[in-house]
Structures are given as C-alpha cells and as structure tokens.
Amino acid sequence: MAIDRKEQIYSTARSLFSERGYHATTVRDIARELNLQGGSLYAHILSKEDVLWEIVNRAADQFLASVEPIVASNLPPSQKLRAMIRAHIGVVAADLADATIFLHEWKFLGEERRQSVAARRNQYESLYRQVVEDGIHSGDFAPANPKMAALLVLSAVNWLPQWYNPGGPLSPDEVADVFSELILRGLERICTA
Amino acid sequence: MAIDRKEQIYSTARSLFSERGYHATTVRDIARELNLQGGSLYAHILSKEDVLWEIVNRAADQFLASVEPIVASNLPPSQKLRAMIRAHIGVVAADLADATIFLHEWKFLGEERRQSVAARRNQYESLYRQVVEDGIHSGDFAPANPKMAALLVLSAVNWLPQWYNPGGPLSPDEVADVFSELILRGLERICTA
DNA sequence: CGGGTAACCTAACAAGCGTTAGTTTCAGCG
DNA sequence: CGCTGAAACTAACGCTTGTTAGGTTACCCG
Numbered sequence: 001m002a003i004d005r006k007e008q009i010y011s012t013a014r015s016l017f018s019e020r021g022y023h024a025t026t027v028r029d030i031a032r033e034l035n036l037q038g039g040s041l042y043a044h045i046l047s048k049e050d051v052l053w054e055i056v057n058r059a060a061d062q063f064l065a066s067v068e069p070i071v072a073s074n075l076p077p078s079q080k081l082r083a084m085i086r087a088h089i090g091v092v093a094a095d096l097a098d099a100t101i102f103l104h105e106w107k108f109l110g111e112e113r114r115q116s117v118a119a120r121r122n123q124y125e126s127l128y129r130q131v132v133e134d135g136i137h138s139g140d141f142a143p144a145n146p147k148m149a150a151l152l153v154l155s156a157v158n159w160l161p162q163w164y165n166p167g168g169p170l171s172p173d174e175v176a177d178v179f180s181e182l183i184l185r186g187l188e189r190i191c192t193a
Numbered sequence: 194m195a196i197d198r199k200e201q202i203y204s205t206a207r208s209l210f211s212e213r214g215y216h217a218t219t220v221r222d223i224a225r226e227l228n229l230q231g232g233s234l235y236a237h238i239l240s241k242e243d244v245l246w247e248i249v250n251r252a253a254d255q256f257l258a259s260v261e262p263i264v265a266s267n268l269p270p271s272q273k274l275r276a277m278i279r280a281h282i283g284v285v286a287a288d289l290a291d292a293t294i295f296l297h298e299w300k301f302l303g304e305e306r307r308q309s310v311a312a313r314r315n316q317y318e319s320l321y322r323q324v325v326e327d328g329i330h331s332g333d334f335a336p337a338n339p340k341m342a343a344l345l346v347l348s349a350v351n352w353l354p355q356w357y358n359p360g361g362p363l364s365p366d367e368v369a370d371v372f373s374e375l376i377l378r379g380l381e382r383i384c385t386a
Numbered sequence: 387c388g389g390g391t392a393a394c395c396t397a398a399c400a401a402g403c404g405t406t407a408g409t410t411t412c413a414g415c416g
Numbered sequence: 417c418g419c420t421g422a423a424a425c426t427a428a429c430g431c432t433t434g435t436t437a438g439g440t441t442a443c444c445c446g
Contacts, residue, residue: 005423023216024301027404039405040424048404078381104297108217132380141380148363148371149380155352156345163344170341178341186379187325187334187342188271198393220434232435233394241434 006044008034013051018097022052022105052105053113059102060120062091071127077135078184081153084128085183086176088157092164093172099161128153153183199237201227206244211290215245215298245298246306252295253313255284264320270328271377274346277321278376279369281350285357286365292354321346346376 012033016025027048028038045051066087070080092099106117129150135141141149156179164175205226209218220241221231238244259280263273285292299310322343328334334342349372357368 021214021216021301023214026402028402036423037425038403039407039426042405043423108214135380142378144375144380145371148368149375151352151356152349152372152375152380155348158355159344159348159352162351175341178338179345182337182342182345182376182379184379184381185335186375186377186381187328187337187345188377188379219432221432229393230395231433232396232437235435236393 005034009041009044010051010055014055014095014097014101017052017055017105018100022101022108049109049113052101053109055098055101056106056109056117059095059098060117060124062094062098063088063102063124064120066091067124067127071131077131077138077140080131081128081135081184082176082180084131085153085157085180086173089160089164089172089176089179092157092160093166096161096164096166103158103161125150125154156183198227202234202237203244203248207248207288207290207294210245210248210298211293215294215301242302242306245294246302248291248294249299249302249310252288252291253310253317255291256281256295256317257313259284260317260320264324270324270331270333273324274321274328274377275369275373277324278346278350278373279366282353282357282365282369282372285350285353286359289354289357289359296351296354318343318347349376 009030012030013025016029016033020029026038027041030051031038031041067084070083070087073080073083075083102121106121107114109117129146132141132150132153133146136143136146136149160175166172170178202223205223206218209222209226213222219231220234223244224231224234260277263276263280266273266276268276295314299314300307302310322339325334325343325346326339329336329339329342353368359365363371
C-alpha cells in the first residue's frame with residue numbers, strides 16, 4: 001500500500017488549521033490524528049510552517065487557475081463575472097478548509113513567504129477588479145465606482161467559507177447563480193411591476 | 194492621574210489580538226506594550242481568556258445597539274437596510290480591531306462562552322435577514338431568495354474590516370452609501386439607456 | 387508622620403511548544 | 417539468512433506559555 005504519508009499530513013493539517021487555526025494546532029495534534037508520535041512527522045516535513053506554506057500555495061494555485069482562463073476569454077463582462085463566481089465557489093465547495101486557510105491563516109507565514117502570498121492574493125483580486133472595470137467602460141455595467149463594485153463581489157465570495165455547507169440545499173452552482181443575479185440585477189424592485 | 198490600567202490592557206489587547214490573532218499574542222506581549230512585566234497584568238485581569246471575552250462582548254454590544262433601533266423603526270425596508278449598513282460601517286470604522294475580533298477571534302473562547310457569542314452573532318445576522326424578508330414580502334424588494342440576499346449584505350459588511358482604511362478617500366458613510374446603492378440597484382445596466 | 391493598600395517586580399511553576407538525536411521495527415531483496 | 421532503508425518510536429533539548437507567590441515601592445488618608 002503506497003500510502004503517501006506526506007499528503008496525509010497535509011490533508012490532516014488542512015482540517016485542523018482551518019478548524020482551530022494555525023497557532024492553536026500543534027504538531028502533536030496532527031500526528032495524533034494519524035496515529036503517530038509528534039516527532040515522527042519530521043521524517044516527512046521540514047517544519048510546521050512549511051506545511052502551512054504548501055497548503056496556502058496550493059490553494060492559491062487552485063483559485064488562480066480556476067479563474068484565469070475565464071478572464072482571458074472573450075465573453076461579455078457580465079458572463080465573465082458569472083463564470084468567475086461559479087468557478088470560485090466551485091473551488092471553495094471542493095475544499096472549504098483550503099479556502100479558509102488561504103483567506104486567514106496565511107498571515108502567520110514568515111515575512112518573505114507572507115509577502116509572496118499577499119502578492120498572489122492581490123493578483124487574484126485584481127482579476128475581479130479588471131472585469132468589473134471592463135464592464136463599466138464598455139457600458140455593460142452601470143457607471144458605478146469600480147473599486148467598490150469589485151469589493152462587493154469579492155466580499156461575497158470571500159465570506160462564503162464562513163457559512164457555506166456542501167451538504168446544504170443549494171449546490172455550488174446554484175449559490176453562484178443566485179449571487180450573480182443579486183449582484184448584477186440588484187435587490188430592489190425598480191424595473192418590474 | 195486616574196489612568197485605568199484595566200482599560201489600557203483591553204485596549205492594547207484589542208490591537209494585538211486583531212493584528213496577530215489571539216493565540217499568537219502572549220500575555221507578555223500585551224504587558225511589554227504598557228511597559229509592564231507579564232505577571233503584573235494579573236493584578237487587573239483574571240485570565241487571558243477573560244480579556245478576549247470582555248472585548249468580544251463589548252463589540253457585540255456595539256453592533257447590536259447600533260442596528261436594533263433601526264429595525265424597530267417604521268422606515269420602509271430599503272431605508273432600513275441603508276441605515277443598518279451605515280450604522281454597521283460606522284461601528285467598524287470607529288474601531289476596526291473590535292470588528293475583527295468579533296468576527297474571527299471569538300472562536301477561541303471556551304465552549305460555554307463561545308456558544309453565547311455564537312447566539313449573539315446569529316441574533317445580529319437575523320436582524321438583517323428579517324429586514325430583507327420584510328422587504329420581499331411587502332413587495333419593495335424583488336422576489337429573491339431572502340436567505341441569500343441577506344447573506345450578500347452580511348458578506349459585504351463582514352468583509353469590511355479586511356480592507357477598509359479609515360484614512361482612505363471614502364468616509365464610512367460614503368462607503369455605506371455606495372454599497373447600499375450597489376446591493377439595492379445592482380451592477381448591470383438594465384433600466385437605463 | 388505612619389499604616390494601609392494598590393500596583394508593580396522578580397522569580398518561579400508546570401505544562402506545552404517545535405524540533406532533534408538515537409534507536410527500534412520491519413518489509414523487500416540479494 | 418543477513419543487509420538495507422524507510423518509517424516509526426522514545427526521549428529529550430531549549431524555549432515559551434499562562435499563571436502564581438512573595439517581596440518592594442510609592443502614594444493616599446488619618
């Protein structure tokens with residue numbers, strides 16, 4: 001049985017880091033979950049921080065990879081935004097823990113690594129900003145404040161891990177569609193009888 | 194000079210807990226900021242967790258107190274929602290640290306206290322849900338999914354502490370108005386030429 | 387002036403942390 | 417069978433954690 005202990009460690013760490021937070025999770029906690037002694041992990045990992053680093057980076061990869069092709073496509077802005085929200089929520093739903101760690105626990109990396117993650121997070125957010133700005137300039141969107149409009153979208157998708165339950169009544173795509181509709185068309189009844 | 198050391202401790206803890214997180218902040222960190230020794234704090238506090246408890250509870254008070262009178266008023270739903278968003282952002286802007294701790298660090302309280310906070314958070318969120326549902330039932334809002342619509346509003350206000358800078362170009366009220374407009378009227382240009 | 391008290395310091399406690407070194411176990415293979 | 421290597425264990429390291437006990441300072445009130 002070619003069990004990959006390293007991956008098991010990452011997987012366990014993902015659960016615990018996202019549940020309790022990085023600092024409240026000890027190396028021995030992770031080991032216990034795998035029926036190991038604390039020190040035994042160091043046959044597979046270099047340090048606790050390295051584990052966090054690997055998890056955060058993989059999550060960043062997932063989010064960026066899911067959204068970049070959509071930005072690069074030539075869909076109209078509103079379709080792009082819908083597709084991006086769908087893609088993002090798909091990634092979140094596939095692993096809530098990854099998303100939580102990517103959003104919150106990355107702060108506990110060392111200076112250098114933290115900056116690297118901050119850059120990728122900014123990169124991700126700027127993709128949303130870019131689509132919103134394109135939509136406003138092309139006239140597809142109302143002449144809103146583009147920064148604030150992008151922030152509204154990002155707020156919606158970034159807050160998702162705090163409440164979304166994959167076993168709940170709405171599928172990831174359904175959640176995405178409802179949010180897209182609300183963001184694009186608004187809540188107030190102004191155009192219909 | 195009647196300096197209230199207890200309040201100074203709370204204030205320092207607020208900064209540090211919100212910057213580094215509860216577990217990454219040590220009692221000695223707080224003391225150092227006040228030119229004290231670690232143990233000296235215990236003349237004023239009972240435990241580190243008690244400090245967190247006090248901070249979280251005060252923040253919960255602030256948020257609830259700012260929004261409850263609006264819900265109880267007889268404004269139309271859309272005006273209520275605008276006023277609530279204004280009130281919330283006002284509280285956030287008055288102390289970003291409080292908001293961050295209220296949203297994230299409360300999880301590290303002991304079982305009993307954590308449940309008490311969870312209840313108050315639910316109470317707060319249900320106020321928004323209630324206003325949205327009223328608006329939908331009265332016909333002021335489009336017949337959207339009320340849970341999701343409330344979640345969109347809550348996402349926007351809950352994500353605020355992550356990006357809002359009180360020294361930035363937009364005043365709290367301006368931010369609130371822009372968000373209100375976007376949420377109520379939507380981003381897409383559908384009713385205008 | 388003198389006694390009390392609140393605030394602080396020093397020093398230490400037990401427990402827990404991330405991490406390392408040395409040793410044991412055991413399957414795979416000549 | 418005996419060797420090899422990986423993977424686990426035990427045991428400890430140096431340090432930090434939250435917290436406490438006991439002594440010292442300094443100020444208020446009679």
